[in-house]
Amino acid sequence: MGRYVLRRLLQMVPVFVGTTFLIYVLVWAVPGDPFEGKCGERDCPASYVAMMRERFNLDDPLLLQYWKYLVNLVQGDFGVTSSGVQVVDRIAAAFPVTLRLALVALLIEAVIGITAGVVSGLRNRGFLDSLVLVSTLFLISIPVFVTGYVVQLVFGLQLGWIAPTVTTPTFGNLVVPGFVLASLSMAYVARLSRASIAENRRADYVRTALAKGLPTRRIVGVHLLRNSLIPVITFLGTDLGAFLGGAIVTEGIFNVPGVGGLVFRSILTKDGAMVTGVVTVLVLVYLLMTLLVDLLYAVLDPRIRYD
Amino acid sequence: MARARLAPGAKTTVAAAAVALAAAACGSADTPAGANTDAGITIFNTEPENPLVPGNTTEVGGSRVLDPMFTGLVEYRAQDAQPANAMAESIDTTDSKVFTVKIKKDWLFHDGTPVTAKSFVDAWNWTAYGPNGTQGASFFSQIEGYDAVHPKDPDGPEEPQEAPAPTAETLSGLAIVDDHTFTITLSEPFAVFPVTIGYEVFAPLPEAFFKDRAAFEEHPIGNGPFKYVSRTVGTDIKLTRYDDYKGNDKPKFKDLTLKVYQSRESAYADLVANNLDFMEELPPNALAGRQYETDLGDRVVQRETLNLQTIAFPFYLPPYDNADLRRAISMAINREEITERIFEGTRKPADGWVHPLMKGYQPGQCGDDCTYNPEKAKEALAKSGYTGEIVLLSNTDGGHQEWAEAVVNSIKNTLGVQARFVPSTSFGEFRQKVNAHEMTGMYRAGWIADYPSIENWLTPLYRTGASSNDGLYSNPAFDAKLAEADKATSEDAAIELYLEAERIMAPDMPAIPLWTQNTIAGRSDRLKVANLDPFRTLDLFSVEVA
Numbered sequence A: 001m002g003r004y005v006l007r008r009l010l011q012m013v014p015v016f017v018g019t020t021f022l023i024y025v026l027v028w029a030v031p032g033d034p035f036e037g038k039c040g041e042r043d044c045p046a047s048y049v050a051m052m053r054e055r056f057n058l059d060d061p062l063l064l065q066y067w068k069y070l071v072n073l074v075q076g077d078f079g080v081t082s083s084g085v086q087v088v089d090r091i092a093a094a095f096p097v098t099l100r101l102a103l104v105a106l107l108i109e110a111v112i113g114i115t116a117g118v119v120s121g122l123r124n125r126g127f128l129d130s131l132v133l134v135s136t137l138f139l140i141s142i143p144v145f146v147t148g149y150v151v152q153l154v155f156g157l158q159l160g161w162i163a164p165t166v167t168t169p170t171f172g173n174l175v176v177p178g179f180v181l182a183s184l185s186m187a188y189v190a191r192l193s194r195a196s197i198a199e200n201r202r203a204d205y206v207r208t209a210l211a212k213g214l215p216t217r218r219i220v221g222v223h224l225l226r227n228s229l230i231p232v233i234t235f236l237g238t239d240l241g242a243f244l245g246g247a248i249v250t251e252g253i254f255n256v257p258g259v260g261g262l263v264f265r266s267i268l269t270k271d272g273a274m275v276t277g278v279v280t281v282l283v284l285v286y287l288l289m290t291l292l293v294d295l296l297y298a299v300l301d302p303r304i305r306y307d
Numbered sequence B: 001m002a003r004a005r006l007a008p009g010a011k012t013t014v015a016a017a018a019v020a021l022a023a024a025a026c027g028s029a030d031t032p033a034g035a036n037t038d039a040g041i042t043i044f045n046t047e048p049e050n051p052l053v054p055g056n057t058t059e060v061g062g063s064r065v066l067d068p069m070f071t072g073l074v075e076y077r078a079q080d081a082q083p084a085n086a087m088a089e090s091i092d093t094t095d096s097k098v099f100t101v102k103i104k105k106d107w108l109f110h111d112g113t114p115v116t117a118k119s120f121v122d123a124w125n126w127t128a129y130g131p132n133g134t135q136g137a138s139f140f141s142q143i144e145g146y147d148a149v150h151p152k153d154p155d156g157p158e159e160p161q162e163a164p165a166p167t168a169e170t171l172s173g174l175a176i177v178d179d180h181t182f183t184i185t186l187s188e189p190f191a192v193f194p195v196t197i198g199y200e201v202f203a204p205l206p207e208a209f210f211k212d213r214a215a216f217e218e219h220p221i222g223n224g225p226f227k228y229v230s231r232t233v234g235t236d237i238k239l240t241r242y243d244d245y246k247g248n249d250k251p252k253f254k255d256l257t258l259k260v261y262q263s264r265e266s267a268y269a270d271l272v273a274n275n276l277d278f279m280e281e282l283p284p285n286a287l288a289g290r291q292y293e294t295d296l297g298d299r300v301v302q303r304e305t306l307n308l309q310t311i312a313f314p315f316y317l318p319p320y321d322n323a324d325l326r327r328a329i330s331m332a333i334n335r336e337e338i339t340e341r342i343f344e345g346t347r348k349p350a351d352g353w354v355h356p357l358m359k360g361y362q363p364g365q366c367g368d369d370c371t372y373n374p375e376k377a378k379e380a381l382a383k384s385g386y387t388g389e390i391v392l393l394s395n396t397d398g399g400h401q402e403w404a405e406a407v408v409n410s411i412k413n414t415l416g417v418q419a420r421f422v423p424s425t426s427f428g429e430f431r432q433k434v435n436a437h438e439m440t441g442m443y444r445a446g447w448i449a450d451y452p453s454i455e456n457w458l459t460p461l462y463r464t465g466a467s468s469n470d471g472l473y474s475n476p477a478f479d480a481k482l483a484e485a486d487k488a489t490s491e492d493a494a495i496e497l498y499l500e501a502e503r504i505m506a507p508d509m510p511a512i513p514l515w516t517q518n519t520i521a522g523r524s525d526r527l528k529v530a531n532l533d534p535f536r537t538l539d540l541f542s543v544e545v546a
Helices: A002-029 A046-055 A062-074 A087-122 A127-141 A144-158 A175-200 A204-212 A216-246 A248-254 A259-268 A272-300 B014-025 B060-069 B117-128 B207-211 B213-218 B264-272 B284-299 B323-331 B335-341 B374-384 B401-415 B427-435 B454-462 B476-486 B491-508
Strands: B040-045 B074-076 B083-085 B088-093 B098-103 B174-178 B181-185 B226-232 B236-241 B255-260 B300-312 B347-349 B390-395 B419-424 B442-448 B511-523 B527-532 B538-545
Touching: A002 A062, A002 A272, A062 A272, A087 A127, A087 A175, A087 A216, A087 A248, A087 A259, A087 A272, A127 A175, A144 A175, A144 A248, A144 B264, A175 A216, A175 A248, A204 A216, A216 A259, A216 A272, A248 A259, A248 B264, A259 A272, B040 B060, B040 B236, B040 B264, B040 B538, B060 B226, B060 B236, B060 B255, B083 B088, B098 B117, B117 B174, B117 B181, B117 B207, B207 B213, B264 B284, B264 B511, B284 B300, B284 B511, B300 B527, B323 B374, B323 B401, B323 B491, B323 B511, B335 B347, B335 B401, B335 B511, B374 B401, B390 B401, B390 B427, B401 B419, B419 B427, B454 B476, B454 B491, B476 B491, B511 B527
Parallel strands: B040 B255, B390 B419, B390 B442
Antiparallel strands: B074 B083, B088 B098, B098 B181, B174 B181, B226 B236, B236 B255, B300 B442, B300 B511, B347 B511, B527 B538
16 A cells, blocks of 8 residues: 555656646647736837746746746746735635535535435436436536526525635635636536436345345445445546636636636746646646546455555 | 825816815815725726836836825826825926926935935936846936937847946936935936926835835835735735825825636626726626626716827838828828727717827817818829828737728728728737838827826937837927927927917828727725826726715
8 A cells, every 4th residue: 555655656756857847838739928018018128028928937848947937836836926915925825715615515515416326326216217317417417607697696696695706715705706616617517426326236246235134225325335436536536636726717707716717827927937837736746646546446445455 | 195186076177176286275075974994996907018117117007006105296187197296395497307306304215314405316226227128228318428328229139239327327317415405417308308307217216126126026116105015926916005195195095906808708797897996997708789888887987098090101211201191191091980980989089199188278170170071081182193092900819800900991981992901910010010111001000198288299200210219200390399399498388389389280181080989997985086087097086985
């Protein structure tokens, strides 16, 4: 087990270098000079552009630029944005907010999704099963920005039950955006666990457990769920990574000052240092999440060994 | 505050302004009946893109923070955008070349240090000095000695040759006479100069800035009606009223929070729900179908603001160097219909290159060339001899696609030629092509006045070699008239000459004036009064909280 974890951690090094290189190159290779349009309809003074180019090493060859960036990065220096703000400070401020939002969303997704999946999986072709199938189809077919705006408009503006945007990102305030963010994956989780449960319901070990006279609650809760949740866990794990990086739309609608909005605005303003920094952190988080998911497999299914 | 507010009221006449001034003098304007002067308000902002230093901030998100924190020599009145002395006691000149500035005594920065002539001279020298690389440096280019402190890069900033080292650290045109007097010498006479210095980059800076710039950027110190409290990057910036402020007008509320929003749409939702107190430009989803009228009712705030939309021409690219073709295109655009249909009446057709809010503005300077007239347009087209395709370029990230397509259709239908709209995805990419003179057709341009003078609508845009003359238009007679106007000894004489210059360039149609804008803003229920100023920002002095 320890060897496996170590190997996985070592594998992260080339992935880390490769992704940061790609991102760095892509960010600075986007057409358009990053300092055009910074001063409105007039040209920026040449001295300003020259100074900025020097600060971001833009006059060096691309490989050298990247090398300088990487050396700083390894020492924990993520660089400074064009507004003089430390990238690392911005990440430190935005990341916990997004993490909170992602956890809320993951919790909602897991609880509602798995419950709905188990219920409908156990009652094949019943009313509840059809209800779950129809409602998940409905959820899957609506893009997140539609759900978000409708929720904001109906509950926030027309009914006035919730604040239309998040003023302080506490767990309680993040329930509504978390729900919106989770809505799509919730449907997938429900369908995944439904299929898995329905399949395993007829498995030999379930029949054996039934024949032994175990109570239904124990059969479903321990035997059936444990085996059926493996694909669901994979999905949830990668989804957490996706939530952390891709909450751009939800964060925009509900004004959550998190990572999604930060990346989006940094791309628009061509703040290369910020984009590379945030995405690097996201890559690391993603790698750690997949590692965690892989390790969870062994816990759920003892047949899976990593030695 | 760089943009001054003397009297509340969005469209006050001169007489009304005089009444308001008289009222202010009696002290009655300071404590309006029923207003909560200890309240705090929250207004919309975008994340500042630059360090918080006036000379290095030309973008809106940073300006909205620095504007209330600094008071320059001159400010622009909220009702008519006219300059009025703020920190300046007087600005005198006899030849429009040497200006003697006397500043008011007893003013303090927020850290308690006095504002002196040196505060201005040092700040200006710092901003103009090339190696400091400020965004606002070029605003000082008229002052004598600018070339010495800010030498030109011989081959542009992206090329290998570095700009030569400056031969001086300070502008030779600035001289301190005593603590409260300094002189400004320009390299060429420029009658309008006192009007230009209300812009934020001309703000004074305290000693603390020169001692520790990083600390200043963390905690800026100004001399304006509001002082800095705190900043949470990405969330908000908090300011509070500076009670020892010496200006004529005092804010009628205490705390000002500039809240950063991820999107305009989310800010608008907060505004509708009364969680946000003011937002000065509503998002497209609120403007579409006049949705804002249903959502906000009497909380809609609007006024005509200082921007003019035009179509510019690449004079380096045939056939756009043909004056008859340019006139034909202009007469083929149905401005009335487009402003009604696309903008639902929030734009007004323009009839010249100078904004109507300018002092001395004369209507109809463009004459018949800016009126929709299919017959004359076709005549002009025939005279130009051009039969090929007409191309219009614009970036589409600022909501320009709809009108650009309408303009293209109007040209196509009226002139019976091929016309095509070519979009660019981002403003930055679009500006890069404009700056590099790589346009493949005529293109969208817009201008928001830096300072309220007719001169600002002509010189930077159309004078040969001027900073924003991106299309490379050139007309010696026009240049000569501008030079004559710059040397005029009085403002009125200068205005007359600038208007003459506008008439000289009119037949050339160097750019097609399209329309001016009514900015639509919104306020919350909490604000009894909140007005826009002509520069599209909230007039903070007008705000009264219920």
